[in-house]
Amino acid sequence: MIEELKQIGCESLEAISELESLESLEQFRVSVLGKKGKLSTLLKGMGKLSAEERPKVGQVANEWKNKIEAALGAHKEKLEVAALEQKILNEKIDVTLPSLKSYTGTLHPLTQATRQIVQSLSRLGFDVTTGPEIETEYLNFDSVNIPETHPAREMQDTFFMGEGVVLRTHTSPVQMRTMRSQSFPLRILCPGAVYRADNDATHSPFFHQIEGLWVDHGIRMSDLKGTLLFFAKETFGSETEIRLRPSFFPFVEPGVEVDVTCPFCASGSGKGKGPCKVCKDTGWIEILGAGMVHPELFKHAGYDDPKISGFAFGIGIERISMLLNGIPDLRLFYRGDVRFLNQF
Numbered sequence: 001m002i003e004e005l006k007q008i009g010c011e012s013l014e015a016i017s018e019l020e021s022l023e024s025l026e027q028f029r030v031s032v033l034g035k036k037g038k039l040s041t042l043l044k045g046m047g048k049l050s051a052e053e054r055p056k057v058g059q060v061a062n063e064w065k066n067k068i069e070a071a072l073g074a075h076k077e078k079l080e081v082a083a084l085e086q087k088i089l090n091e092k093i094d095v096t097l098p099s100l101k102s103y104t105g106t107l108h109p110l111t112q113a114t115r116q117i118v119q120s121l122s123r124l125g126f127d128v129t130t131g132p133e134i135e136t137e138y139l140n141f142d143s144v145n146i147p148e149t150h151p152a153r154e155m156q157d158t159f160f161m162g163e164g165v166v167l168r169t170h171t172s173p174v175q176m177r178t179m180r181s182q183s184f185p186l187r188i189l190c191p192g193a194v195y196r197a198d199n200d201a202t203h204s205p206f207f208h209q210i211e212g213l214w215v216d217h218g219i220r221m222s223d224l225k226g227t228l229l230f231f232a233k234e235t236f237g238s239e240t241e242i243r244l245r246p247s248f249f250p251f252v253e254p255g256v257e258v259d260v261t262c263p264f265c266a267s268g269s270g271k272g273k274g275p276c277k278v279c280k281d282t283g284w285i286e287i288l289g290a291g292m293v294h295p296e297l298f299k300h301a302g303y304d305d306p307k308i309s310g311f312a313f314g315i316g317i318e319r320i321s322m323l324l325n326g327i328p329d330l331r332l333f334y335r336g337d338v339r340f341l342n343q344f
Ligand code: DAH
Pocket: 169, 170, 171, 172, 211, 212, 249, 251, 252, 288, 289, 290, 291, 312, 313, 314, 315
């Protein structure tokens, strides 16, 4: 038996040094030292040995077992080192290869325009507030003095969501929401998306506005004019002048449309040098609607102070961004084409 042990031992030591992978090493270990391995199978016969022989054989068996284990351990370490070296070789980095192109995102031009407007007007003390895009018909229309019979309330212009609920057609209802939930003085800007059933090169069913509202005792038309002049100079340059033309919006009285001197061709008084596609040689560009808050709105807001007054304005953000960046088609804003967006 001692001879057989020696044979298994010698053969094993030789075989181990030739194993090439960690898996075959483990398989080999099981085939020799495992429960059903060669060594165990041989030692099962020990019961038949005499009492003197048994301890001797046991000792020899242990010695071989230790030798085999030691050889397995040493070879395992060798294989592991080799595997690591191979891995390092495979993962070698070629620093001369060109790098992958990385793309950095930019803010959408409408977000940029919104932030620019908010930033400049916040210097006059305006705070930003927002309202929901799904709005009640009452807040979108009735409360801002747009009567049931007004054409804007017809199916062709408004997206109706259900009984008494619409997609807001302008940001003006946020004026009302704010007045109904806070007392004055108020100086707010309400940026956000608005919706109208309109779709062509100059109208989108989805676009953006910023509503402005300033309510306090003694607010006058001159405050409106000063605020808008400041906004125009901040946005289009310090040379810019504004012009107020009488107009009608149900939520203001008097109401005005506001023009700025054409930033492309006019200077000072708004005399365009032409030829200019943007202002069509008039030297003026219409940019927003505004006016003094209609007293009817204060009633809906629950403000009954006789000395209260205020002004409001509504700016189309797309229009401002188109003017600032020379963007020719409104639809470019919503296509998500990176070739367009990358330019900003
Ligand atoms: N709500 C108007 C619109 O969507 C814009 C507007 C005009 C807002 C005059 C105002 C304003 O606050 O005073 O066309």
